[in-house]
Amino acid sequence: AQSVAQPEDQVNVAEGNPLTVKCTYSVSGNPYLFWYVQYPNRGLQFLLKYITGDNLVKGSYGFEAEFNKSQTSFHLKKPSALVSDSALYFCAVRDSDSGNTPLVFGKGTRLSVIA
């Protein structure tokens, strides 16, 4: 079975400070990992993915994520937060060996960037 956890419902950070949104996962094989962002009244928007290779993945809008196999984590990071980054962030995982099993999404973390 595959699962993903986002341990924080809410993250608050001051504008200009670095931000981290946490994600841990569980799969039996190798993971495909994704981050999505959702702004109010909009659908989820793809930010970045880890499939294989370099553990540091760079994505849209200055976001990056670090894959850590030993800690089964895939935390989302940004060096300097903007007020416009305030949104709901979802981590998702799929086991690469799971055949037709669809993506499993975390419950989401609400990020608030305060000016």
Next chain:
Amino acid sequence: DSGVTQTPKHLITATGQRVTLRCSPRSGDLSVYWYQQSLDQGLQFLIQYYNGEERAKGNILERFSAQQFPDLHSELNLSSLELGDSALYFCASSVAGTGNQPQHFGDGTRLSIL
């Protein structure tokens, strides 16, 4: 703009009724996914179609059904509606049916049951 189009944007109806939600995937995408998003349940996967065939099934109620047509658009049918069916319904599409491709989401249909 994700390229995924969902209609209608809003739908208000009563308990016991039936509604149809429509999704047009991105050009070139063969796979369509349906999700339900509510405050208490988060984002729940309902069903996936790939090139017209059902590929995977999630927490979809028997009162709900879906299909993907030859032109690849998809419809989600919800019947005998209950108050608890009030939610945001999202469609997403991807190039392939499995693997490492990201899904691209529409802006959803907000369903309100009165």
